[in-house]
Amino acid sequence: MTGTVAVAVPRKGRPLEAALERLAAVGGSDGAALADDVSSTLRYEKAVTKGRQSPDDRVYDRLADYSEPHGDGAEYTLVRDDREAHPRRVVFDSARVTVDGTEVLLVGREEPFRALRTHEFALGFDSADLVLEEVVGLRPEGLSELGDVNARIDPRDTDVRVATGLGDTVRHTLMARPETLPPGADLDRSFVADYEGRLCISPRYERLVEAVLGTDALDGVEFVYPEPGVEEEAAIADTGLGVYLTVTGGTAREHGLVLGTDLFPSETVLLENEAESTAATDDLEALLGRGVETAIRAD
Incomplete structure (x- = not known):
């Protein structure tokens, strides 16, 4: 031994x-x-x-x-x-x-x-x-x-x-309200690259999201965060667009969110x-x- x-x-x-x-x-x-x-x-x-x-x-x-x-x-x-x-x-x-x-x-x-x-x-x-x-x-x-x-x-x-x-693997996933997306648009990295406005994330993941999406894609994007006691999916639904962890995506769908691209494995x-x-x-x-x-x- x-x-x-x-x-x-x-x-x-x-x-x-x-x-x-x-x-x-x-x-x-x-x-x-x-x-x-x-x-x-x-x-x-x-x-x-x-x-x-x-x-x-x-x-x-x-x-x-x-x-x-x-x-x-x-x-x-x-x-x-x-x-x-x-x-x-x-x-x-x-x-x-x-x-x-x-x-x-x-x-x-x-x-x-x-x-x-x-x-x-x-x-x-x-x-x-x-x-x-x-x-x-x-x-x-x-x-x-x-x-x-x-x-x-x-x-x-x-x-x-x-x-x-x-x-x-749990995934960091793009989520959005359906009305945030233009007709026929896919909720993916290219959508974020063209997007200007608020993006809801958990505060601890700010640097992670910057690394995963890239600084160019985040030009014109403003990070916002859930209020204390508000679950992330609910805050994303209120904002219109966000990134959070998913396993099955059930909670996100309960809040009326569309699931987009899996950005990175939380592994x-x-x-x-x-x-x-x-x-x-x-x-x-x-x-x-x-x-x-x-x-x-x-x-």
């Missing part, structure tokens, strides 16, 4: 589940058991935080029951949730799993991408969105594929690169800090990317 390889993973949410599913796919029965245990625990705790479950035990008692500090199972910790009243929420902390003879230490981080940027880890999983929001350069032309991301990262800015996408990605890579991390990266269609690794 080789030495332990530490891998940064999110503490909760879809990117953590996608990372666990990838480890389950390559890590055999141990990886699958870990993925099932962590996913089911965090889904239950999410339901508790949202008020859909009412446990009898206090949160500290549940935390003690979940964690196995002297065993081989996952450990958990508490963070303050950003919901009203800021409840404590149980989230993932760490776990060990053997993958093809390599002991992998999964370490929970609020933002794994930033932990890689500060050279704490050689490998980690995070959302592709964060890469676009933080380090992808803005250019006149837009960005449409995950495979194009590394070419937009300034090597003077960070040593982190995208190795592969995991395929858990969990495996990241590598090239300056921290070793033979062991390179081998693990190759294993984690095995069989994934969106393998990207830069030369």
Whole structure:
């Protein structure tokens, strides 16, 4: 068995589940058991935080029951949730799993991408969105594929690169009220390039949308944002045109919106800090990317 390889993973949410599913796919029965245990625990705790479950035990008692500090199972910790009243929420902390003879230490981080940027880890999983929001350069032309991301990262800015996408794809999608579109027009990038007016987006996605659509297409466009407490699809319907995440598009259609071009995948990605890579991390990266269609690794 080789030495332990530490891998940064999110503490909760879809990117953590996608990372666990990838480890389950390559890590055999141990990886699958870990993925099932962590996913089911965090889904239950999410339901508790949202008020859909009412446990009898206090949160500290549940935390003690979940964690196995002297065993081989996952450990958990508490963070303050950003919901009203800021409840404590149980989230993932760490776990060990053997993958093809390599002991992998999964370490929970609020933002794994930033932990890689500060050279704490050689490998980690995070959302592709964060890469676009933080380090992808803005250019006149837009960005449409995950495979194009590394070419937009300034090597003077960070040593982190995208190795592969995991395929858990939600899409950043154009949406509009039907009357916003001229007769026969398609809701696509060319429409935005000719459009002048307001475009509704979530505030956190401003730089991402600029990178995806390109600065030329946004000439004459004014970004506007949902009011607090207003869901994004409703705000886009009020504005007339916007960009937001879709899975099936059902919520957008409920607000009378037409779905246009899928602009970019909001996908969990495996990241590598090239300056921290070793033979062991390179081998693990190759294993984690095995069989994934969106393998990207830069030369």
